[in-house]
Amino acid sequence: VIELGQPEHAVVTTCAYCGVGCGFKAEMKGNTVVRMVPWKDGKANEGHSCIKGRFAWGYATHADRITQPMVREKITDPWRAVSWDEAIGFAAQRFQAIQAQHGRDAVGGITSSRCTNEEVYLVQKLIRAAFGTNNVDTCARVCHSPTGYGMGQTFGTSAGTQTFASVAQADVIVVIGANPSDAHPVFASRMKRRIRQGARLVVIDPRRTELVDSPHVRADHHLALLPGTNVAVITAMAHVVVTEGLVNEAYVAERCDTPSFQAWREFVARPENSPEAFEAVTGVPAAELRAAARLYASGPNSAIYYGLGVTEHAQGSTMVIGICNLAMACGMVGREGVGVNPLRGQNNVQGSCDMGSFPHELPGYRHISDAAVRGSFEAAWGVSLSAEPGLRIPNMFEAALAGQFKGLYCVGEDIAQSDPNTQHVAAALSAMDCIVVQDLFLNETAKFAHVLLPGSSFLEKDGTFTNAERRISRVRQVMPPLAGLGDWEVTMKLSQALGYPMHYAHPEQIMQEIAALTPSFAGVSYAKIERLGSVQWPCNDSTDEAGTAMMHVGGFVRGKGRFFNTQYVPSDERVNARFPLLLTTGRILSQYNVGAQTRRTANSQWHAEDVLEIHPHDAQERGLLDGDWAGISSRAGQTVLRVVVSERMQPGVVWTTFHFPESGANVITTDSSDWATNCPEYKVTAVQVAKVMAP
Numbered sequence: 001v002i003e004l005g006q007p008e009h010a011v012v013t014t015c016a017y018c019g020v021g022c023g024f025k026a027e028m029k030g031n032t033v034v035r036m037v038p039w040k041d042g043k044a045n046e047g048h049s050c051i052k053g054r055f056a057w058g059y060a061t062h063a064d065r066i067t068q069p070m071v072r073e074k075i076t077d078p079w080r081a082v083s084w085d086e087a088i089g090f091a092a093q094r095f096q097a098i099q100a101q102h103g104r105d106a107v108g109g110i111t112s113s114r115c116t117n118e119e120v121y122l123v124q125k126l127i128r129a130a131f132g133t134n135n136v137d138t139c140a141r142v143c144h145s146p147t148g149y150g151m152g153q154t155f156g157t158s159a160g161t162q163t164f165a166s167v168a169q170a171d172v173i174v175v176i177g178a179n180p181s182d183a184h185p186v187f188a189s190r191m192k193r194r195i196r197q198g199a200r201l202v203v204i205d206p207r208r209t210e211l212v213d214s215p216h217v218r219a220d221h222h223l224a225l226l227p228g229t230n231v232a233v234i235t236a237m238a239h240v241v242v243t244e245g246l247v248n249e250a251y252v253a254e255r256c257d258t259p260s261f262q263a264w265r266e267f268v269a270r271p272e273n274s275p276e277a278f279e280a281v282t283g284v285p286a287a288e289l290r291a292a293a294r295l296y297a298s299g300p301n302s303a304i305y306y307g308l309g310v311t312e313h314a315q316g317s318t319m320v321i322g323i324c325n326l327a328m329a330c331g332m333v334g335r336e337g338v339g340v341n342p343l344r345g346q347n348n349v350q351g352s353c354d355m356g357s358f359p360h361e362l363p364g365y366r367h368i369s370d371a372a373v374r375g376s377f378e379a380a381w382g383v384s385l386s387a388e389p390g391l392r393i394p395n396m397f398e399a400a401l402a403g404q405f406k407g408l409y410c411v412g413e414d415i416a417q418s419d420p421n422t423q424h425v426a427a428a429l430s431a432m433d434c435i436v437v438q439d440l441f442l443n444e445t446a447k448f449a450h451v452l453l454p455g456s457s458f459l460e461k462d463g464t465f466t467n468a469e470r471r472i473s474r475v476r477q478v479m480p481p482l483a484g485l486g487d488w489e490v491t492m493k494l495s496q497a498l499g500y501p502m503h504y505a506h507p508e509q510i511m512q513e514i515a516a517l518t519p520s521f522a523g524v525s526y527a528k529i530e531r532l533g534s535v536q537w538p539c540n541d542s543t544d545e546a547g548t549a550m551m552h553v554g555g556f557v558r559g560k561g562r563f564f565n566t567q568y569v570p571s572d573e574r575v576n577a578r579f580p581l582l583l584t585t586g587r588i589l590s591q592y593n594v595g596a597q598t599r600r601t602a603n604s605q606w607h608a609e610d611v612l613e614i615h616p617h618d619a620q621e622r623g624l625l626d627g628d629w630a631g632i633s634s635r636a637g638q639t640v641l642r643v644v645v646s647e648r649m650q651p652g653v654v655w656t657t658f659h660f661p662e663s664g665a666n667v668i669t670t671d672s673s674d675w676a677t678n679c680p681e682y683k684v685t686a687v688q689v690a691k692v693m694a695p
């Protein structure tokens, strides 16, 4: 503060990192941020923050920022700096040439959770209206797409059921496949406060996370399951509930679909679904699993919070369904202190999904095949829309390798680093004729790009983000875009160059269009957010002015809650003599996702590289000590990581993060994916680990 001077004014905005969505005051001197101060009126954070939001914003003005549009004929050519008009014209001509030769579905786009709602909406509109295809997908494909499927099928909509504040009324907290202490620190503090007040805690995770035994809290039960066996655990918990008379019969009779419940009850009661039957599969002692199930069912208020350890599996959607089944059977949806809550990893992953960036859905989770819904967008946009769902990200890669997908508009997402099986992704990207990257930095994907369009950071944006509790908050511009244009303006210019002009003077007008076309957003406006601080969707005439704090009160969005049988299917990634360990992945407090932002801040003084955590027994077997280097190989590839010997791991399981491109964590993850959504199975990879010399 002394070096930068005293602030002259402050702008309230929203953190660009995790799905907690903390409000901040950017204290400014001219166009320079002096410091970020947690906003005491922010409903998601109540004046708190973590080290990412508070200190890791310097990347916004980092010297690595791309501030000049660039083009090149071939990816082996050097970049050539050009004007915005030339770069956008170059991109439009290439896309049009591809479509003329290979058909309109030979191109597509990918949006990102780093984009505002308004930016995501515009990108999907460009793809559908200007390109004339539904080949649009979002980075949520690789994180919470199974949440969309599983919660949609059972409850009727894809969103956390509660506000964060609701955890203060939980008697039992179940955390599955999530490490909020590192990934959602401000919400973790609320959770820990409630646990210190006496709430009981169950942690279901292969790793002994901080919640299991920190100086502040201790879990009553840690179900240290083997990676890939989530569905066996949740089905066995359901078995206990059904066979020990713990079903909330009155709740189920009133709120749930009877035929599907009866079929599910018969299914989970089978002896092959008991904790004892699954003990060897999951590695969880049957008695411990029975105790956890009884605790959850007894509540009286039990809340489930889950993360990517649930979704990023070949059975990710099945597991989300299993969680929803259990919550319905025990009557744990629709009041304070209960619910099913996906902890969204990224600031706007909820909004990115809400805004129609999946290839089968228009904004508001409405299927593209619904003629009435499609008709409303066709009337507003003045185009005819295809009723056929487009390609998902992995399908785009497959189509590229088959010579059928040639052009990609990629906004704010580094697919070359973040998607699994890096070699496969690189081959697909290399096969395309036009890749347009719109981003802050020359990321890994940019190595395959033909056009670079400078993106803008959250400090340069006007718009909204939607957090994990469906809370829509304003992102306010605190400095002009470094490259002169905001992301929404770039998308508009590209659309114009493609022959489909859009006419917005400000992102507020984009939100007005979203509200007009999306019933769950009908009551959302910048004026209301200005007045109330934030609103939660659904927000329309039938909700409170500030929207809906709690979902499924009195009834599920889909009507009767629906059960589905959750047959456990072993992962393809199984240990054998060649690959005797299971690798799983997670995050650390100081870094964020692929690290493009946090690696360019002082946060790297705490963690400057990805490491491999390994149990002492497995380390000793391999002659590995703390700080040694280990070669990790899987059926997809191999990489080298520094070793941390840790009792946080169980024997047979190793763990790493994915924040640094040099470590190549995704070189070793495979392209195995969720059966319903193609979400990659990042959390289970059979590997071998061996001591190697320093790279």
Ligand code: SF4
Pocket: 015, 016, 017, 018, 019, 020, 021, 022, 045, 048, 049, 050, 051, 052, 053, 054, 183, 184, 185, 186, 187
């Ligand atoms: Fe809040 Fe998450 Fe930002 Fe930390 S990273 S300040 S918890 S929104």
